[in-house]
Amino acid sequence: MTDCGCDKARKDLEEYLRNEICKTERGDIEEHLAHCEGCADEAHVARTLTEVVARACKESAPEELRDLVLAKLREARASV
Template identity: 75%
Template sequence: MTDCGCEKARRDLEEYLRNEVCKTQHADIAEHLEHCPACQDEALVATTLTEVVARACKETAPEELRDQVLARLRAVQASH
């Protein structure tokens, strides 16, 4: 294994975090992250952002808001 460097680690970070890189690349990026605080911070930000977005996607709008949005969409469609 060899340290892949910041440029490659950051370029492939999203794929790495989703386990979408080959084993060799995964090992190289993991090794780099062990020794690079700046890239560790980037990985933490990416992981946190992914978790927040996933959590937000599970939320649903209140029924009243949903009804208002649908009514407005129907009104706009009817006028065109």
């Protein structure tokens, strides 16, 4: 494996974080992240953001809020 450099690591970061990259390129990016603090920080931020969004997508709105939104939508449709 060889260090792929900042440009390649940043370009392929999202695919890397979603495990959508080939094994060789994954190893190259991992090696780069181990030695480049800037890219490692960027990867950490992207990973954290991805995890927060994934958790938020699993959460449900309170039933009262859901009912209120549906009622507003019905009102909007009726006035059209």
